[in-house]
Amino acid sequence: MNTIERIKERRASGVSVREVVEPAVNAAESLNETLNAFLQIDRAGATKRAAELDASGETAGALAGVPVAIKDNICVRGLQTSCGSHILGNYHAPYDATVVERINQAGAVIIGKTNCDEFAMGSSNENSAFGVVRNPWDTARVPGGSSGGSAAAVAARIVPVALGSDTGGSVRQPAALCGVVGVKPTYGRVSRYGLVAFGSSLDQVGVLAANVRDAATVLSVIAGRDAHDATTADVPVPDYASELTGEIKGARLGVSRALLGEGLDAEVRASIEAAIEAYRELGAEIVEVDLPTAPYAIAVYYIIATAEASSNLARYDGVRYGFRAEESENLRAMYRRTREAGFGPEVKRRIMLGTYVLSSGYYDAYYLKAQKVRALIKDDFRRAFETCDAIITPTAPTTAFMIGEKVDDPLAMYLNDIYTVTANLAGVPGISIPCGLSNAGLPIGLQLLGPHWSEAILLRLAHAYEQAHPIDARPPVCAASD
Amino acid sequence: MPITEADIDKIAQLAHLEITDEERRALTPQIASIVAYVEQLNELDTSAVEPAIGGLTPAGERTETTRDDTPRPSLGQQLALAEAPDPAAGHFRVPKVL
Numbered sequence: 001m002n003t004i005e006r007i008k009e010r011r012a013s014g015v016s017v018r019e020v021v022e023p024a025v026n027a028a029e030s031l032n033e034t035l036n037a038f039l040q041i042d043r044a045g046a047t048k049r050a051a052e053l054d055a056s057g058e059t060a061g062a063l064a065g066v067p068v069a070i071k072d073n074i075c076v077r078g079l080q081t082s083c084g085s086h087i088l089g090n091y092h093a094p095y096d097a098t099v100v101e102r103i104n105q106a107g108a109v110i111i112g113k114t115n116c117d118e119f120a121m122g123s124s125n126e127n128s129a130f131g132v133v134r135n136p137w138d139t140a141r142v143p144g145g146s147s148g149g150s151a152a153a154v155a156a157r158i159v160p161v162a163l164g165s166d167t168g169g170s171v172r173q174p175a176a177l178c179g180v181v182g183v184k185p186t187y188g189r190v191s192r193y194g195l196v197a198f199g200s201s202l203d204q205v206g207v208l209a210a211n212v213r214d215a216a217t218v219l220s221v222i223a224g225r226d227a228h229d230a231t232t233a234d235v236p237v238p239d240y241a242s243e244l245t246g247e248i249k250g251a252r253l254g255v256s257r258a259l260l261g262e263g264l265d266a267e268v269r270a271s272i273e274a275a276i277e278a279y280r281e282l283g284a285e286i287v288e289v290d291l292p293t294a295p296y297a298i299a300v301y302y303i304i305a306t307a308e309a310s311s312n313l314a315r316y317d318g319v320r321y322g323f324r325a326e327e328s329e330n331l332r333a334m335y336r337r338t339r340e341a342g343f344g345p346e347v348k349r350r351i352m353l354g355t356y357v358l359s360s361g362y363y364d365a366y367y368l369k370a371q372k373v374r375a376l377i378k379d380d381f382r383r384a385f386e387t388c389d390a391i392i393t394p395t396a397p398t399t400a401f402m403i404g405e406k407v408d409d410p411l412a413m414y415l416n417d418i419y420t421v422t423a424n425l426a427g428v429p430g431i432s433i434p435c436g437l438s439n440a441g442l443p444i445g446l447q448l449l450g451p452h453w454s455e456a457i458l459l460r461l462a463h464a465y466e467q468a469h470p471i472d473a474r475p476p477v478c479a480a481s482d
Numbered sequence: 483m484p485i486t487e488a489d490i491d492k493i494a495q496l497a498h499l500e501i502t503d504e505e506r507r508a509l510t511p512q513i514a515s516i517v518a519y520v521e522q523l524n525e526l527d528t529s530a531v532e533p534a535i536g537g538l539t540p541a542g543e544r545t546e547t548t549r550d551d552t553p554r555p556s557l558g559q560q561l562a563l564a565e566a567p568d569p570a571a572g573h574f575r576v577p578k579v580l
Contacts, residue, residue, distance in 0.1 A: 093559045123533055154489060188542040201538065230547040299520040310497060317498070319574050324567035331579045336500035345508075348499060352490070353513055355497040357520075369523050371533035377525065410512055411519055427538030452539045 002481060003160050004066050004214045008059075017050040021109050024067035027158045028112055028481035029183045034477055035134050037143075037152040039072050040080050041112040050111045061107025062221050064065035068103055069153045069162040072113040073120055074205065075194040076100050076144045079110075083196050084118040084128035084146075087342025089323035097194020098229065099163060099205050099222040106221045114149030114162060117314065118344045120170055120198045122146050123416040126407055127346040134403070135178060136440055136475035141400040144174030147208065151178040154208045157479045161209045161218050161403050167199045168301050169395075169420025171206030172432035176395035176445020179434045179471065181215045181462070183207045184420075187427035188233035190219075191226035199308040200231075202301075204422040212433065212463040215242035219455060233455055243456040244463040249283030251461060254388030256291050259419070265398040271436040272394050273443040275465065279392070282464055289384040289391060293376040294422055297415055300377065301421040303357050303370035309347075309421045310354030316342065349410060385451040390461055393419045394434040395445035419447055429455050433462045441473075485514040 007020055023134035028041045036398040046067070053065055070076055073083040073094035077100075082088050103304070104110070117127035125133040125148030133148040135141040143152045147164025151174035154162050164171040177180025183206050190205045196202060205222065209215035223237045237310040239445070255276055260269055280286055318338030324335035332361035357366035384391060396416055406413045428449055435446040446465075451459045487510050489543040494501045500507065568576070 089567075091565055094557060094564065187538040188545075225545070227549065231542060232545070233542040234545040235541050293526070296523055296526065299523050302516060303520055303523075314498070318567060320562075320574055321565035322567070328577050331497075331576050333500075334577050335498045339498055340500040340502075344498075345505075348501070348505070349509065349512060351497050351499065352493050352509060353516060356485075356489075356493050356513065356517070359493065359496060365522065368533055369528060370520075371535050372528035372531040373523050373526055374529070375531050375534040378538075411515060414516075425534075427542075453541065 002157055004217055005210055007017045007066055007160065008326055011059055011065055016279055017053040017109065018047070020068055020109065021046050021050040024159055025111050027131055027186065028153070031156055031477060031479065032159060034139060035136060035152050035156060036131050037114055037133050037149040037156070037158070038069070038112045039082055039115050039130055039149070042079055042110065043412070045078070046109050046111045052108070053107065057099060058074070058107060061102055062105030062217055066108050066236045067111045068108045069112055069114050069150055069159045069273050070110055071116050071147050071150050071162070071164045072098065073196040074100060074115060074163055076110055076113065079113055081196065082130070084130060085343065085347065086129045087323050087339070091322050094195065100192035100194065102222050103218070103376055105451050111159065114147070114153055116149055117146035117308070118347050119196065120146040120165055120167055120345050121309070121350055123169070123173055123413055124401070124406065125149070126403065127239050129344055135400045137179060137479040138400065139283070139477060140402055141442070142177065142398070142403055144177035144277050144400065145338070146170040148174045151180055151182070152177055152210045154178070154180045154474055156477055157210065157474070157481065161207060161214050164206050165195055166204050166206040166424065167202045168305060169417045170444070171208060172420050172430055172447060173396050173417065175208055175432040177400040177443065179443030179475065181209045181212050182432045183215050183219055184423060184430045185219065185223065185286045185455055186429045188231050189223050189429070189453070189455065191229040191232050193226055193228035197312040199305040200312060201303060201308060203468050211243055211277070212459055212466050213244055216244060216459045227475070228331070229293045232290045240456055240459050243460050245460060248461055248464045248466050248468055251284045251390070252287050252388040253279050253284045254287050254289035254384055254391040256289050256294070256391065259291065259294060259393050263418070264361070264394060267438045267445050268394050268398060272446055275446045276392060278465060282468055289388055289390050291384060293373060293380050296373050297377060297422045297425060298352050298418055298427065300370045300373045300425060301417070302353070302414055303366050304374065306350045306354030307358050307367050308354070310351045310358065313347070343392055345405045346410070374425050381426045381428055389457055390448045390450045390454070392451065395447040397418055397443035399438045399440070399444060423449050428452055429458055431458045431462050433466055435469070437471065437473060485510060485517060
């Protein structure tokens, strides 16, 4: 399999960066007709970069010669940043996001920008202005969202790793639906400089990878304090990959039986129950935890996330960059026409909802109330983590659903995020790993949540499970292996 | 609180969105059902709860976030205007304001 470790082995035996990168670009191009995972494939840039790396002979970087895909809401200098929206027009970023700068310094080769729900708002990728991404396991089904292009690109083995963003589950949920690993770090762990803002108290850049070790390697590269993002915390960054000892004896794993009840698909439940037993066999102690306010998380999330989005997306007004509606009689009309024509239905719906909950007379009833319940959710987690090291849940309540199945029911779509939004509200890290395939051959994901800054423990727990229960199946739509 | 088409028009105006009749008809029940859903938060007594506004992690709150107030290189006029829909003489040109 095409992992970072495998690429390093091949490089050590004389394989050039070009020989690693070219097949990745070829696969991205040839599979894009089927998957629509990429919005831009940078063959010229990737080829040039590979040649430079080959000429320099540099092999020391943690990601030396590793092809990477970047979600199209993260800025890469010279490449497009559309956020899956028409409103950004033909925008090309004039600077690199900090995460991009860091992976480049580590030797990565960016091969393209991946499709996503418009401004990262969605759980199925159906909200992209540039067409839905198709799930490599079943192309009639969604890949999840919003980082669906990044998840599909990793699942189809086009790239070993990709960057995404997670505001309410947008890395973990598509990871689960596509059968890959997805990490949402602690709030403040990774810089958002150059990530297009959606919900600023929730957004984190995350990693999608074919295995836990690769996710750990990339996280060590991108994490840490950044002067360009005041929300990044001054907390040391461990070498996460070196923490993957396989040793989890005595780890206390929390289970909330209440979260395994109503609304959860029976096959997903059975798979999570089996994973809990597997952890017990690996030496973990299973403890019952109570998260009484967790059922309110979706309501809290859709107030806070939309409120923040309505504010963050006010900047798209046709003045400084992106699309502008023509022939407006005055400035206000230009703003309104630009935004009407530039934004898609889900983004408008969320801007409207966010504007409503922040509007005069409603602020206390909705936004302030939601921030208070958010405090209760944070407190639930704080108390739970006094008795356990991590909590295990499903990542999503079902496997990948059919394209079109939920587009007419926004609330049903939102409920897909029931297991993931709590981590963003509490600022804690989460990881989704594959834990099985359904009878229909669709991936199921389990989620581990931990206290702030516990990524090393989560990765160790995830890695131990992955080693004990590897999933060797590959999706029907998949790049040829080297 | 029932949400009417008139409310939707008012919100659209506040949000600088020019919505069509069709959008208004679709959005009214959708926003109403989402608002009805989020009102379940009223089941919880939060009279003694401090809202979670501000830093999410203690380590984040402890991190020094100020810097010296000295000039630094920035994007520069040329790059900043390079993506503008209608740049003119070093400025962003817009339709008349009034």
